[in-house]
Amino acid sequence: QQQVKQSPQSLIVQKGGISIINCAYENTAFDYFPWYQQFPGKGPALLIAIRPDVSEKKEGRFTISFNKSAKQFSLHIMDSQPGDSATYFCAARGYGGSQGNLIFGKGTKLSVKP
Amino acid sequence: GAGVSQSPSNKVTEKGKDVELRCDPISGHTALYWYRQRLGQGLEFLIYFQGNSAPDKSGLPSDRFSAERTGESVSTLTIQRTQQEDSAVYLCASSQYLSQGTGYTFGSGTRLTVV
Numbered sequence: 001q002q003q004v005k006q007s008p009q010s011l012i013v014q015k016g017g018i019s020i021i022n023c024a025y026e027n028t029a030f031d032y033f034p035w036y037q038q039f040p041g042k043g044p045a046l047l048i049a050i051r052p053d054v055s056e057k058k059e060g061r062f063t064i065s066f067n068k069s070a071k072q073f074s075l076h077i078m079d080s081q082p083g084d085s086a087t088y089f090c091a092a093r094g095y096g097g098s099q100g101n102l103i104f105g106k107g108t109k110l111s112v113k114p
Numbered sequence: 115g116a117g118v119s120q121s122p123s124n125k126v127t128e129k130g131k132d133v134e135l136r137c138d139p140i141s142g143h144t145a146l147y148w149y150r151q152r153l154g155q156g157l158e159f160l161i162y163f164q165g166n167s168a169p170d171k172s173g174l175p176s177d178r179f180s181a182e183r184t185g186e187s188v189s190t191l192t193i194q195r196t197q198q199e200d201s202a203v204y205l206c207a208s209s210q211y212l213s214q215g216t217g218y219t220f221g222s223g224t225r226l227t228v229v
Contacts, residue, residue, distance in 0.1 A: 006156075034217055043118070043205050043220030044157070089156060101147060101170065102218065106156035 004092050006105025013112050019077035021108045023090035026071065030092040034102070035064065035075050038087045047088070048075070080112045116140075118221035120206050126227045127196055135191040135224045139208030146189050147218060148181060149205045157205065163189065196228045 005024045013019045023033075032051055036044035050057045050064040050073065057064045063076040077084055087109045091102040119138040127133050139146050148160040159173040163183040174180070178196075183189040193200055203225050207218035 036220075041222065043207070043222050044218075045220065046217030049217060101159050101162050101173075102157075103159070104149075104157040 004090060004103050004105045006090050006108060008108060009106070010109045011111070013080045013110065015080065015082060015112055015114050017080050017112075019075075019080045019084065019110055019112070021075045021088055021090070021110070022072065023074065023092075023105050024070075024072045025092050025103075027092070027094065028071070029094050030103075032093040033064070033066065033073050034091050034093075035062075036089045036091065036104075038089065038107075044089055077110075080110075082112045082114050085110055085112050118206055118208055118219050120204075120221035120224050122224060123222065124225045124227075126229060129198060129228055130195055132192065132194045133196055133226065135193075135204050135206075135226070137189045137191070137206030137208075137221060139187070139189070139206070140219055142186075143208035143210050143219075144186050145209045146183055147207045147209075148189070148191050149207065150175075151203045151205055151223070153202070160191070160204075193226075196226075198228045201226055201228045 003026055007022050034049035035047045037047045038044040048059050048062050048064055050066050052068050055066050061078045066073045087107045089107045090105040093102050121136045144165045147162040149157040150160055151157050161169055161171050161181045163169045178194045181191045203223040205220050205223045207220040209218050
């Protein structure tokens with residue numbers, strides 16, 4: 001069974017601090033690694049994504065770091081704000097064909113304290 | 115439409131009843147996915163549709179679950195003889211191409227409560 005393991009389960013950060021969420025995967029056939037952000041009562045929304053041919057991708061305050069050899073990737077939120085408080089999911093997708101569905105981690109509930 | 119629309123937003127049903135959940139994907143999106151999210155848990159893949167190809171039903175937890183999609187439009191997820199463990203938020207997502215690594219667009223989900 002393909003798995004994506006996400007940690008921590010919950011995270012509390014002070015405003016202005018750095019939030020770090022980690023994910024590890026087992027299947028080397030994964031070729032696309034997105035992060036989703038979910039607010040209560042809403043569906044997850046794509047935040048940022050990376051492919052394994054790069055080691056880092058940055059969009060504003062959000063950065064994905066990718067370590068292909070270790071089969072790990074992480075989300076860094078710089079200058080965390082109370083509005084970032086949400087649940088974050090990492091995911092991975094297999095190569096094309098019938099492996100198009102995303103495999104999600106169990107999520108990290110982030111709380112940013114003012 | 116502008117986004118993925120799901121209905122109803124909330125559904126309370128008695129154990130043993132059948133329920134139908136509806137998803138309207140973004141126009142032009144050929145791929146459609148159903149996921150289940152139990153309280154405090156991650157997203158559990160159920161089924162996906164790609165154009166006119168046979169759907170991948172590998173995530174359906176039992177034969178009480180089924181889904182249909184008409185062409186590249188509306189999809190219906192049906193749960194027969196509902197059980198309390200079926201209580202969850204059922205999320206639908208669509209994307210433009212199955213094999214491209216583009217992100218999904220999720221709907222807001224249907225919160226199903228079986229009493």
